Amino acid sequence: MSRSEQLFNEALQVIPGGVNSPVRAFKAVGGTPPFIERAAGAYVYDADGREYIDYVGSWGPMILGHAHPQVLEAVQSAVARGLSYGAPTEIETRMARRICELVPGIEKVRMTNSGTEAGLGAIRLARGYTGRDKVVKFEGCYHGHADSLLVKAGSGALTFGTPSSPGVPADLAQHTLTLTYNDIDEVRRVFAEQGETIAALIVEPVTGNMNCLLPEPGFLEGLRDVCNQYGTLLIFDEVMTGFRVGLGGAQSIYNVTPDLTMLGKVIGGGMPVGAFGGRAEIMDYLSPAGPVYHAGTLSGNPIAMTAGLTTLELIAEPEFFVRLSAMAHRLVFGLTEIAKEAGVPLTANELGGMFGLFFTDVPQVTRYEQVVACDMERFNRFFRGMLDAGVYMAPAAFEAGFVSAAHDEAIIDRTLETARTVMRSL
Numbered sequence: 001m002s003r004s005e006q007l008f009n010e011a012l013q014v015i016p017g018g019v020n021s022p023v024r025a026f027k028a029v030g031g032t033p034p035f036i037e038r039a040a041g042a043y044v045y046d047a048d049g050r051e052y053i054d055y056v057g058s059w060g061p062m063i064l065g066h067a068h069p070q071v072l073e074a075v076q077s078a079v080a081r082g083l084s085y086g087a088p089t090e091i092e093t094r095m096a097r098r099i100c101e102l103v104p105g106i107e108k109v110r111m112t113n114s115g116t117e118a119g120l121g122a123i124r125l126a127r128g129y130t131g132r133d134k135v136v137k138f139e140g141c142y143h144g145h146a147d148s149l150l151v152k153a154g155s156g157a158l159t160f161g162t163p164s165s166p167g168v169p170a171d172l173a174q175h176t177l178t179l180t181y182n183d184i185d186e187v188r189r190v191f192a193e194q195g196e197t198i199a200a201l202i203v204e205p206v207t208g209n210m211n212c213l214l215p216e217p218g219f220l221e222g223l224r225d226v227c228n229q230y231g232t233l234l235i236f237d238e239v240m241t242g243f244r245v246g247l248g249g250a251q252s253i254y255n256v257t258p259d260l261t262m263l264g265k266v267i268g269g270g271m272p273v274g275a276f277g278g279r280a281e282i283m284d285y286l287s288p289a290g291p292v293y294h295a296g297t298l299s300g301n302p303i304a305m306t307a308g309l310t311t312l313e314l315i316a317e318p319e320f321f322v323r324l325s326a327m328a329h330r331l332v333f334g335l336t337e338i339a340k341e342a343g344v345p346l347t348a349n350e351l352g353g354m355f356g357l358f359f360t361d362v363p364q365v366t367r368y369e370q371v372v373a374c375d376m377e378r379f380n381r382f383f384r385g386m387l388d389a390g391v392y393m394a395p396a397a398f399e400a401g402f403v404s405a406a407h408d409e410a411i412i413d414r415t416l417e418t419a420r421t422v423m424r425s426l
């Protein structure tokens, strides 16, 4: 038995499913997840001493690569001054100012400890500000596990949502409508009937939780128009895309400014951090400035702020995203060429340091239903072949992949060589 298998068995005895977040358990792809002992640059190392080229990057945060020396140094120096004070610190203002400078839609920002908390806060704020209860989301988008957002479509788009997990009250789920990403006509139809009761429309502008889908031309602009027309707040969930697809997030690339933005992952540099921000007039509805309650014992934690702010400083260097995008492109282009040679239908989407692979002959995947129709068995065989050969891709076909600044040409090319062998066996 490998050390990872042994550790997983031990974990199963005291942790539900053996993990603290479900996708880590490898349920979709089967087998035992490697237990990670350490990481450096583009690599993670498991408890059996195996090295993997890592395209998960802790699910997005590790955009500089693992254990970046400047981030570690800054964190170590912050640690020496104490771990948490529960009182204001200067670094919180520096972090807030940097986010406001870089993200077009953010004039004021509140820190949280996770993306989930950012979503929870943004939805409550939108409801409090508009005095409305309803929320619109899109099937396949994930915004964290707050009750109002763990909802799937009911029998039709115009009917009530239903809980996507036991424990979410149907009474609450009925306030959430779930529509089709990239279908602006459906959005217009629903708003024509109920727009005046909808507090917020929340969307991953570029998706990462039904793998990486890009917005069709006009989709995000259409959402902005509809929200303007009905007085609904537009929330971009940029937990994954923020500081990942480009320095100003998807909103700066597509030039559509939301009322509220959720952030996470990269802004914590690997520490537990989230944030939500937006127009000052809306954000000032938050306690203690305004009536909408929001709080957090560890929010704005000095160690987390140090890791995050150091990361933001480093990724703001000129050409950072040019190089990151070039590495993602080298990987994605290489993989699709290799698949073609092997006669395996594969298409890909990519933006900045984020990519999605789809085992399908649909030339461009833009809809949830197309993602679900991909060859999941083939993905699983690809995943397993790559993992066994030392390449760690996201362990589910619905997850986007990430490159970091530590992935260079040589590492990408080594990945492609591995993929050439694996694709032939599919």
Ligand code: PMP
Residues within 6 Å of the ligand: 059, 113, 114, 115, 116, 117, 119, 142, 143, 144, 145, 204, 208, 209, 237, 238, 239, 240, 264, 265, 274
């Ligand atoms: N929104 C998006 C777009 C996400 O990808 C995630 C996490 N994958 C979340 C929200 C929730 O963030 P967290 O896991 O930090 O609660």
